[in-house]
Amino acid sequence: MITKVLTKIIKQTDAPVAFAHCDGPCGVYDPASARIAAEAVLSMSKKMEGLADSTDIHDKNNFARYANIKEEQAKLAKDEVLVLWTDYFKPEHLEKYPDLHDLIWQTTKLLSKAKQHVDPAVAQEALDNIQKIHDIFWESKGKDVAWYTAS
């Protein structure tokens, strides 16, 4: 009796929702999203480097805008890589590609570094790693998808 009364009292307040479904039921994954964002990081890093010595106020404004875009796109690239890691890749992929864990880890670290610094070499290294993830991803799906860049 007391259990029922307590349960009724507890249920007067809303409980936080826990999801018993997936956040990507269509199963659509593609490293292209990470690649596009990482390309933007590389592009912004190069543009910022080119404006480093300028004292022109318009250049300063652009520098700030590029920094903002670099920050956003690096985070996006990192998120996209982590979604592949947590939602697509499975234990059998790790068995087949034993370096995959380290590759993902290093890529996300590089993307964090690309946010913290203005260093096109770091951004390029992150993009190179995303190409390796691309190769593994499509091989795991049995498809021959060539790597390309938009820029």
Added chain:
Amino acid sequence: MTSSGNLKEKTLPGIPPANLKELLLLFVGKRKRFKIEGHSMLPLLSPGEEVLVKPLDRLNAGDIGAFEHNGNVLIKCVEAYTEHGYNLVGLNEADSTNYNNVKKPIGLVVSKLG
């Protein structure tokens, strides 16, 4: 390090209704309460049902657990624990996508609320 089990060969434990002790543990903050959304844990857990979760740092294969993932809370069954995290599955294969390498367990689902 890997601990795993074939869930299809295991008999999943039922989840009992919360007794007085569980409710008192909820009141003193020793249990967390969540409402289920989605169908992936049918027939064990239905949408709209509420569960109590015992906070734990480590879950085992076969456990029904709550996990933090991308800012959300998931209720799923642990298929395996590896050095990279938890591999999680739903019970309703028609409406579930598996998760791999999930890092943050919240705890073990120990009872249903009413």
